[in-house]
Amino acid sequence: MPITFEKLSHEYHPDTPFAYLALDGIDLSIAEGKMTAIIGSTGSGKSTLVQHLNALLLPSGGSVTVLDRTITAGDKPKQLKELRKRVGLVFQFPEYQLFEETVAQDIAFGPKNFGMSEEEALAKAREMLAFVGLEESHLERSPFELSGGQKRRVAIAGILAMDPDVLVLDEPAAGLDPQGAKEMMSLFVKLNREYHKTVLIVTHDMEHVLRYCDDVVVVDHGHIVQTADTATFFRDTELLHQLRINPPAVIRLREALCANGFVLSDQLLEMEELAAAVAQAVKHHE
Amino acid sequence: MEKVKVEDLCFAYDPNTPVIQSVSFTVEAGSYTTIIGHNGSGKSTIAKLMIGLLAAQSGKIWMDGLPLNEANIYEIRNRVGIVFQNPDNQFIGASVADDIAFGLENHQVQSDRMQAIIEDYAQRVGMQDFLNSEPTKLSGGQKQRVAIAGVLAMQPQMIIFDEATSMLDPQGKAEINDLIQEIHAQGDLTVISITHDIEEVAKSDHVIVLDQGRVVLDGHPDEILQHEAELIRLKLDIPFALKFRHELEKNGVSIHAGTTMEGMVAELCRLRSKS
Numbered sequence: 001m002p003i004t005f006e007k008l009s010h011e012y013h014p015d016t017p018f019a020y021l022a023l024d025g026i027d028l029s030i031a032e033g034k035m036t037a038i039i040g041s042t043g044s045g046k047s048t049l050v051q052h053l054n055a056l057l058l059p060s061g062g063s064v065t066v067l068d069r070t071i072t073a074g075d076k077p078k079q080l081k082e083l084r085k086r087v088g089l090v091f092q093f094p095e096y097q098l099f100e101e102t103v104a105q106d107i108a109f110g111p112k113n114f115g116m117s118e119e120e121a122l123a124k125a126r127e128m129l130a131f132v133g134l135e136e137s138h139l140e141r142s143p144f145e146l147s148g149g150q151k152r153r154v155a156i157a158g159i160l161a162m163d164p165d166v167l168v169l170d171e172p173a174a175g176l177d178p179q180g181a182k183e184m185m186s187l188f189v190k191l192n193r194e195y196h197k198t199v200l201i202v203t204h205d206m207e208h209v210l211r212y213c214d215d216v217v218v219v220d221h222g223h224i225v226q227t228a229d230t231a232t233f234f235r236d237t238e239l240l241h242q243l244r245i246n247p248p249a250v251i252r253l254r255e256a257l258c259a260n261g262f263v264l265s266d267q268l269l270e271m272e273e274l275a276a277a278v279a280q281a282v283k284h285h286e
Numbered sequence: 287m288e289k290v291k292v293e294d295l296c297f298a299y300d301p302n303t304p305v306i307q308s309v310s311f312t313v314e315a316g317s318y319t320t321i322i323g324h325n326g327s328g329k330s331t332i333a334k335l336m337i338g339l340l341a342a343q344s345g346k347i348w349m350d351g352l353p354l355n356e357a358n359i360y361e362i363r364n365r366v367g368i369v370f371q372n373p374d375n376q377f378i379g380a381s382v383a384d385d386i387a388f389g390l391e392n393h394q395v396q397s398d399r400m401q402a403i404i405e406d407y408a409q410r411v412g413m414q415d416f417l418n419s420e421p422t423k424l425s426g427g428q429k430q431r432v433a434i435a436g437v438l439a440m441q442p443q444m445i446i447f448d449e450a451t452s453m454l455d456p457q458g459k460a461e462i463n464d465l466i467q468e469i470h471a472q473g474d475l476t477v478i479s480i481t482h483d484i485e486e487v488a489k490s491d492h493v494i495v496l497d498q499g500r501v502v503l504d505g506h507p508d509e510i511l512q513h514e515a516e517l518i519r520l521k522l523d524i525p526f527a528l529k530f531r532h533e534l535e536k537n538g539v540s541i542h543a544g545t546t547m548e549g550m551v552a553e554l555c556r557l558r559s560k561s
Binding site: 041177 | 324325326371425426449452453455456457458460482484521522523526529530533534536537538539547550551554555557558
């Protein structure tokens, strides 16, 4: 079942001088089982959008349907616990939200809250720690002794421990070193491909969008301006420039070469394909 | 001429886990030097040691030949500015003008001269229309501009950027990177940039690679970035132009372009028109 937004609006501080319409009549469907990138500049409304997925924010107008649960503007939804368990939301810099004395307790906090016994929750913590690529010896350490990248893994393990069906990540790779970012993205690919989780990633990194995501949703000034599969999205270089998006390196190189007289197809999105085409163009001239 | 010389520097927060181990390097005056390394390699610690925010267990640091010690620390801090990663943690004023003024007040600049200086430096970073804005009304990129203006107003001879763009969105990153390049191009300021951006490294004059608190590579990026296997082992990125060059080689085209995208395009155009 897809995630659907119908005419959804969200206004912050309604009926005050600070009223601000962050989302305006959003109609959007996000496919189940895919990895979807939500992109847009700072202040576009993308974080507001994803916070509706587990009812952290409620619509001011319209509705959102996630996993057979519909939340409509004006309702006072009850029993959100099930939804919040099934939709895991990882905020930016989640490592700032760690608080328990040990890594094990921190990861077990969520599952315990949702009714798991202490013992089960700790077993789950052990399993999830391994899943995010940290050694078991970390379990009894204080989360505050860990490096930034390790802390973020612990925070994500805490969300995964609740076994959500939908995972929403706001800038999960921001601030990590290149290798750390790659490992982090591979983790989400694994959750998506092998565990069939629906994964939504809010990101600014176009290399990650091109390499890892199936679909792209573009939010701009509270509106959806584009939804497309990744390949289609990156072919529309005019839209990329209009949105002031810095395209991935492959596309930048292709555009620079085309501006200098090369004739290269806009279907070329992989470095290997582009290199083969460029090599041919160069040799052809010899 | 040497701007900074670091010799045999050692530092640990906890005696059992050394963070900086016998680090030595020099930075040329007026150069754009980049320092790279994975998270936890000791990059930021070195920055803090260089401005005396942390004291080394052993080893020495000189700035313009002046040793960093208790007697010289204020003189050295007058010459060096630093811009940190998180724009929110370094905005101390209630407004943009206030924030730029903070350092000047500390340096007892006369108040009748202050306003002109604030306006001048706000202008240099493109924030002249925001002098009375509160920090909550500014984007991350704008806050970093203000931090840079505050540092520039102190007229340092060297600025250290400690991952100054890593928390910004792409537009903010591009803005700040361009601003740093512009500031560097304008005068004889020495820039040390601690970064993960390998394309920025490719354009710099000098790169120092850290791993587990040690300098493992040190030299011109054209040379250092050739050590690809080593960079990958160190969990670092390699520039796109280099990756692309290898793909071209697989297709029977070998070229001798540098490590930047611009160099790659120029060389391919030359090859194409040669025939």
